[in-house]
Amino acid sequence: MNLTLNIWRQANATAAGAMHRYELAGVSEDMSFLEMLDVLNEQLNANGEEPVAFDSDCREGICGMCGLMINGQAHGPEVTTTCQLHMRSFKDGDEITVEPWRADPFPVVKDLVVDRSAFDRMIQNGGFISANTGSAPDAHAAPVEKKLADLAFDVATCIGCGACVAACPNGSASLFLGAKITHLGSLPQGQPERDTRVVSMVGQHDAEGFGGCTNIGECAAACPKEIPLDVISRLNKDLRTAMAKGY
Amino acid sequence: MTPVATLVTGSKSTRSTIALKMLMAVSGLIFIGFLLAHMYGNLKVFAGHDAFNTYAEHLRTIGEPMLPHAGLLWIIRVGLIAALVVHVASAIALTRRAHSARSTKYVVKKNKGSSLSSRTMRWGGLALFLFIIWHLLNFTIGKINPTGGATHDPYNLLVDTFDPSVWYISVIYLLALVALGFHLHHGVWSACQTLGFTNAASSRARAKDAGLVVAIVIAGGFALIPLSVLFGIVTK
Ligand code: HEM
Ligand code: SF4
Ligand code: FES
Numbered sequence: 298m299n300l301t302l303n304i305w306r307q308a309n310a311t312a313a314g315a316m317h318r319y320e321l322a323g324v325s326e327d328m329s330f331l332e333m334l335d336v337l338n339e340q341l342n343a344n345g346e347e348p349v350a351f352d353s354d355c356r357e358g359i360c361g362m363c364g365l366m367i368n369g370q371a372h373g374p375e376v377t378t379t380c381q382l383h384m385r386s387f388k389d390g391d392e393i394t395v396e397p398w399r400a401d402p403f404p405v406v407k408d409l410v411v412d413r414s415a416f417d418r419m420i421q422n423g424g425f426i427s428a429n430t431g432s433a434p435d436a437h438a439a440p441v442e443k444k445l446a447d448l449a450f451d452v453a454t455c456i457g458c459g460a461c462v463a464a465c466p467n468g469s470a471s472l473f474l475g476a477k478i479t480h481l482g483s484l485p486q487g488q489p490e491r492d493t494r495v496v497s498m499v500g501q502h503d504a505e506g507f508g509g510c511t512n513i514g515e516c517a518a519a520c521p522k523e524i525p526l527d528v529i530s531r532l533n534k535d536l537r538t539a540m541a542k543g544y
Numbered sequence: 545m546t547p548v549a550t551l552v553t554g555s556k557s558t559r560s561t562i563a564l565k566m567l568m569a570v571s572g573l574i575f576i577g578f579l580l581a582h583m584y585g586n587l588k589v590f591a592g593h594d595a596f597n598t599y600a601e602h603l604r605t606i607g608e609p610m611l612p613h614a615g616l617l618w619i620i621r622v623g624l625i626a627a628l629v630v631h632v633a634s635a636i637a638l639t640r641r642a643h644s645a646r647s648t649k650y651v652v653k654k655n656k657g658s659s660l661s662s663r664t665m666r667w668g669g670l671a672l673f674l675f676i677i678w679h680l681l682n683f684t685i686g687k688i689n690p691t692g693g694a695t696h697d698p699y700n701l702l703v704d705t706f707d708p709s710v711w712y713i714s715v716i717y718l719l720a721l722v723a724l725g726f727h728l729h730h731g732v733w734s735a736c737q738t739l740g741f742t743n744a745a746s747s748r749a750r751a752k753d754a755g756l757v758v759a760i761v762i763a764g765g766f767a768l769i770p771l772s773v774l775f776g777i778v779t780k
Contacts, residue, residue, distance in 0.1 A: 370654050399649065466663070499555065501558055508644075511642075511662065512733065537740050
């Protein structure tokens with residue numbers, strides 16, 4: 298199929314960017330979206346133009362690197378990551394607009410690549426459990442109720458891709474934050490630091506410049522891992538509990 | 545805002561965006577409580593001139609002689625003004641944060657998971673704020689009678705306000721009620737979520753249903769009054 302691509306080009310973090318238009322012919326519907334961009338880049342290389350910079354790593358939907366805003370939807374029209382999106386979701390003659398995640402805490406590095414270190418700092422600021430290193434404890438040493446184990450597992454599938462921030466009109470990272478808080482807060486190992494964790498992670502979230510949540514729901518609709526809005530309620534509840542204890 | 549690139553220390557739960565949201569939620573719920581009581585009083589128009597005016601007068605004498613004349617009314621007014629200041633100040637702070645969290649807009653952006661009411665909270669809230677000012681001028685502070693008639697009789701002032709000869713006043717009221725219905729439809733569910741009551745799909749669905757019911761009951765209940773005067777069901 299033949300496509301028209303509108304792609305955000307920006308030379309570096311400080312340069313002004315602009316949308317550029319490219320015509321791409323002979324795209325197979327079996328290609329992934331990233332393979333389609335690879336083909337575009339080969340064409341650009343052949344013409345002596347600078348290829349489009351975009352992030353990817355695993356290309357199997359588990360690392361969270363490949364986020365792109367495609368036709369106004371984070372990761373495009375399907376509930377999956379950009380690397381798992383296939384060109385069969387588009388049709389011949391389509392015009393596709395590709396932009397980087399837009400959030401001031403995720404500054405553009407180049408073209409479609411953004412810096413998501415703000416997420417790493419949120420994790421660094423409490424998004425862990427403190428445990429002595431050494432040999433792993435026996436799996437059954439700390440029993441976990443099945444319901445909670447399932448909940449923790451479901452929310453632990455968050456890959457930190459940032460689609461929730463990208464889709465949110467407030468640029469809030471509440472879904473990501475809620476997923477981490479719910480994950481650790483559901484497990485016995487997460488209990489000792491539960492109150493301090495939520496306060497410092499929320500403090501880091503706010504200091505990074507993410508917006509406040511208005512419970513609009515664009516995040517959960519965009520999340521490739523289908524993290525539900527419940528986690529934001531749990532985040533709020535944990536913060537309320539910590540507040541009552543004076544943290 | 546650009547990222548801080550350092551780990552912040554000494555964070556306090558009370559200084560967070562979530563704490564601001566909780567203030568919005570609690571102040572919003574206070575408004576809802578007031579609106580239900582206010583609607584109950586207004587619906588007394590259907591009981592006639594004397595019942596309505598007696599109720600209005602009783603509001604001023606309630607609690608006497610323990611409280612001074614209109615004492616309870618003033619306690620409620622001060623509480624509502626405080627709630628409004630908190631609600632609007634948090635709304636402004638959070639709106640500004642949201643704008644600086646996305647200073648570069650998307651060229652193309654689709655809405656896939658949000659209701660119209662959720663996306664009109666800020667403009668709808670502003671409309672409600674302007675309406676509240678007009679409404680107080682109309683019935684409380686200014687006692688403006690759009691037909692030029694008497695203003696000392698609460699029941700007659702109400703009926704004159706919604707007189708078909710000044711139909712545009714009723715239109716303002718009905719539009720404000722639409723804005724209120726929208727604000728409540730999202731606001732009720734959002735407040736439940738902000739306060740941490742919706743930790744599962746089932747409770748989320750219930751909170752959303754509650755938003756719809758509260759919106760219809762409050763906006764619909766208030767709307768009965770201008771509509772009944774316009775259509776001649778309630779007369780002087
Ligand atoms: C009768 C008056 C009002 C009522 C009953 C009301 C009620 C509510 C409720 C219950 C919420 C939900 C809190 C939450 O999100 O957790 C809310 C949110 C909000 N209100 Fe109001 N409000 C009123 C007036 C106003 C006014 C005058 C403004 C603006 C100046 C305003 C602006 C907002 C905004 C921006 C939000 C946050 C949006 C969101 O969280 O989705 N409201 N309101
Ligand atoms: S919550 Fe979903 S959208 Fe947000 S970072 Fe995690 S996987 Fe990505
Ligand atoms: S490249 Fe790893 S999730 Fe897409």
